[in-house]
Amino acid sequence: MAAAVLGLLIAILFTVLATACSGRGSGGGDSSAPPDGARLFARNCAACHGAGGAGDGPRADRRLGSADLTDPALHERLSDADINRVIRRGKRRMNPVGGLNQGERSALIEFVRSLRQ
Numbered sequence: 001m002a003a004a005v006l007g008l009l010i011a012i013l014f015t016v017l018a019t020a021c022s023g024r025g026s027g028g029g030d031s032s033a034p035p036d037g038a039r040l041f042a043r044n045c046a047a048c049h050g051a052g053g054a055g056d057g058p059r060a061d062r063r064l065g066s067a068d069l070t071d072p073a074l075h076e077r078l079s080d081a082d083i084n085r086v087i088r089r090g091k092r093r094m095n096p097v098g099g100l101n102q103g104e105r106s107a108l109i110e111f112v113r114s115l116r117q
């Protein structure tokens with residue numbers, strides 16, 4: 001008897017959880033959509049690196065600049081793992097960019113690669 005009640009409770013719990021999850025997926029939230037690298041770049045990187053990645057964003061250091069992400073030499077020098085590390089840990093004058101998960105960083109890396117001239 002107790003086991004039957006417990007089973008029923010578990011079944012209800014799963015139903016509630018499944019409904020909650022599917023509701024979130026279809027409720028306008030884009031948690032199930034793949035991260036959009038271009039949007040993430042505009043939001044997290046363009047202030048310094050510029051909308052096109054040329055290192056000319058409004059927050060780029062006037063004297064020192066920020067890296068030109070269109071430069072083919074930069075792409076030759078850095079592996080995807082290197083770029084991932086730059087975003088996570090920062091590098092020299094660039095501070096780490098937080099609040100991103102690995103999927104978002106991967107989308108960003110793909111977008112950064114697309115900036116290569």
Ligand code: HEC
Nearest residue numbers: 044045048065066067083086087091092093094097108112
């Ligand atoms: C606050 C300004 C700022 C923001 C925001 C910023 N960067 Fe940077 N970034 C820099 C500066 C400055 C450098 C040059 C670092 C140095 O060499 O001292 C740099 C360098 C880099 C480099 C080259 C590193 C190397 O080894 O030469 C990459 C790749 C890069 N940034 C990617 C990104 C990405 C992707 C984002 C967004 C997730 C981002 N940056 C956000 C300022 C910024």
